[in-house]
Amino acid sequence: MASAIGGGCLILVIIAITIYAIISWSRGLFSFSIFAKVGVGLCVWGYVSVINSWPGAYFNFTTTYPLSTQIIMKITGALFLVSLSAFVVAVLSGAALSWNSRISTDKVDWILGLSIAFAWQGFSGVMSLLPPESLPEWPTFFNAANYFSWWTGNLSLVGYFFGSSILMAFIGITSKFTENWKKRVSLGYIALMAVGFCVQVVGHDSFEKIAISGVIGALLFLFSFLMVLRSDMRLSWIVLGVFQISELIRDAITNPFDGAFMGSVLLGLVIAISAFWFSFKEQSFTGKS
Incomplete structure (x- = not known):
């Protein structure tokens, strides 16, 4: 029950952030540079993934409907979903500029970002070992x-940019709500812990x-935010990059089918390069304070 409530609350937060991102876009508080890079990148990767996955899609066709109709519906639906997901994630990523109220022009402290990410991953690993043990996450085939x-599709890539954008949005919203942590600080703490x-x-x-992970997770999130993330939201790219790459490492180690290892390495490199570029090289954040 608590797990379902927690998931529902997160969905509401994501919907609110998406609406706010669209409003920011309409007001011009938006980075079209990030929007274009993320949107085009996800579209290209997604379209290639659709073409690459055609053998599996063709295998699932039935004799109930005309083959031509199924082909048209499959291609149209797949391209639409790729385009829609790329657009939504690109809008969220582009709105990162509107969340920014504290980013300095100093060098990105990537060590802090890695430390926070490894702390979260370590905590999640420990919690998975507590009784009753969680079911193992089996690799996909x-x-x-x-x-x-070896071409792994676009779900992990979409998840990376989506998660980074949501985290940056939450950093920005709480900073604006508390006026850079000068007012309504207690409510900000409560929101972070929730x-x-x-x-x-x-x-x-x-x-x-639920009790142990919830309480410790709330305190760890509050500590991560106050000590690291709120000072430089660019670290979100690094933190989420570590999360995604850790999952790819699991697939690379298990290597469940030919090409799984190479695919995990390839996508891991893409995410690592993306994290490096948007954290260190993206000019949209230059000069903001």
Whole structure:
């Protein structure tokens, strides 16, 4: 029950952030540079993934409907979903400029970003070992039937930019709500701890794990935010990059099918390069304070 409530609260937060991002776009508080790079990149990657996954899609066709109709519907639907997801994530990413109220022009402290990410990953690993143990996350095999099994699709890439954008948005919204932590500070703390609690309890299946992970997760999120993230939201690219790459490392180690290792390495490099570029090289943040 608590897990479902936590997931529902996160969905509401994401919807609110998406609406705010669209409003920021309409007001011109928007980075079209980030929007274009993320949108075009996700579209290209997604379109290639659709073409690459055609053997599996063709295998699922039935004799109930005309083949030509199924082909048209499949291609149209896939391209529409890729374009829509790329557009939404690009809008959220482009709105990062409007969240920014504290970024300095100093060098990005990437060590702090890595430290926070590893702390979260370590905590999640420890929680998965507590009884009752969580079910193992089995590697997926859906890429095995593709033309090129090492091309991993676009879900991880979309998840990376989506997660980074949501985290930056939350940093910006709480900073604006508290007027850079000068007013309504207590409410800001409560909001941070509530989000940290909801993030951590999703997926847990016992009261003990929900209580322990929720409380510690809330405190860890509050500490991460106050000590690191609120000072430079560019670290969000690094933190989410570590999260995504850690999942790819699991797939690379298990190597469930031919090409899984190469695909994990390839996508890991893409995410690492993206994290480096948007954290250190993106000019949209230059000069903001």
